[in-house]
Amino acid sequence: MSFHIHSIVSGRKSLWVEWIRSYRLKERSFWDIPDPRNACWSWRKLLQIRPLVRKFFWSKIGNGQNTSLWYDMWCEDCPLSRYVSPRHISREGLSIYSRVADVVVDNNWQWPEAWRDLFPILFQLNPVQIHSNKTDTIAWKDSDGKLVPFSTKLAWDAIRRREQKVLWDKAVWTSCWIPRHAFHLWLVFREKLWTQDRIRNVQIISNGSMNMMCCMLCFNNLESHSHLYFECEYSAKVWNSLKVRAELDDVSGRWEDVAEWMNVNAKLKSVKAVIGKLLVAAITYFLWQERNSRLHNNQPRPPEKLVEIISETIRLKLHSFKYKRTDSACQILREWKITSMEVFLAS
Template sequence: MLQLRHRIRPFVWSKLGDGKDTSIWFDRWVEQCPLSPMISARQIIRAGFSLDSRVANLCYNGVWNWPDQWRSDYPILNSLPGPMLQSEIKDELGWVDVEGNVTDYSSKACWNTIRMTQAEVSWSHVIWFSQSIPRHAFLVWLIVRKKLKTQDMLMQWNKNGNSNFNLMCCSLCKKGPDSHNHLIFECSFSSQIWSRVKILAEVPYVSNKWEDVLHWLIIKSKLRSFKNVIGRLLVAATAYFVWQERNLRLFIHQTRPPDVIIIQIKSTIRLKLVTFRFKNTMVVDHWLKVWKVPREIGFIKK
């Protein structure tokens, strides 16, 4: 935040009380402030004021103590309202939000004010939801935005026509291309994994093509049912461990059979489910049995 203070400072607002903690020159307490860009430090010192002067030092009973010459040299001073200071109340810092309202400061308010905003994409709830596993969610975000460093992406950097780029193929099946669509989940290796784990989410009808998987996730993403949460977790975990296996084979020549990866996926989801809090319903009981999660864990009794 210190590095961003040039962007944050315009949104920091001083709510006047006794005026003893608010700089008359450098703080923002009315729309016309701060005054320092208009009145130089030299002029402030020449007029007999201090750079450390507070609002209380120059305002008494709502009347400003400006030099007469300043009123013509700096017309903006004539538009400054004279605040009625309250000796029993201390000054407080506030935050001006995106709508121009002065509110209490929070990191959320700060972020929402300075960040660039755009329309929400249709897949946002597919990736970012309270029960997600962060590292899995980040990988799905990369997949959705076509940002994984697969061969089809690296080909875009092949400006010199290096023929080695054309020789690489999928490190999992050794047949298809090393591309987003092939890897998730059209490759015979990843397809085998996805076909077996999707049964645990009771969605056998979802195909192995990423576009179809993403379309199904988008349709269900805003539903908070147990089944839909598991479906999103399962897709993300499968993609994560498939991508991990691809990199292990490509860079350190380590291989694992599909059964081992499936066990890892199940174990990861099961450990995540253990952290949830459930209502004691028949639907929840069904899913806990499917995933072999003890019923005693995480229940909210009716």
């Protein structure tokens, strides 16, 4: 949407921009045009985000012929429409269509004398340099206050919501992941899965329900993120059966310890590190799948079956990688029943 606004205000050569300028703006400034309720949805949405992006679109003065005197951003005190009303504008022979060049003579401002006491800020503006051989251009004002060419990357970086950087981003988003496992792992790290403790809290707030709930895997404790990964008796069996094959014997079943191991090894690309990270993502994914299968379809599977499914998933994923032929790599790959020489890089 910011790109479309840039196209309009910069006068990009396209049929759509020409149509907008002829039938929507009709020589008025994009920043001044009212928001009509009978217009199409897309046009109204462009107009509605103007307060969000207006301060970033700046006009670099050339000849001053294409920059709105009242509505464009071309100095720190703009837009000048904040100070001067349309009634005062028309009373002094100017109009809402006036350009910067209309009030500049020999690079000096020529404001109506009657405005000296009414709008003293106009007489305090720094002089602008008018270059008759240059055209006005639209630039983007970045976070450093510099006027740079517009790009959607800059627009996104300027208006996006920012939060504190997390420690686990490299542990979740990496090229070796199975995509659906990575997305699920992202939810696990953020504790956004709809476990039963969260569901119960919502029900208490909405209708006061205090229905008893229990873990669908072990039928003992209340289901929560920490219980599901991997304090639950069922989850612990799956975790303990598989972590040995990934040489993660020293990592306990507490999610805090597993997450810490993931963060420490997030950037490592050794065979052991990759398998360990793939395993954590796969286990969390299939445990949640098993939980949902029991909750919605009443189709339980023993932990041994889940171990078998996860093992085969990891083994198939490992076949897609290439490894350096080392003794440690050969040993851990044999543990996952991978003996083909095709997985090793040529010497």
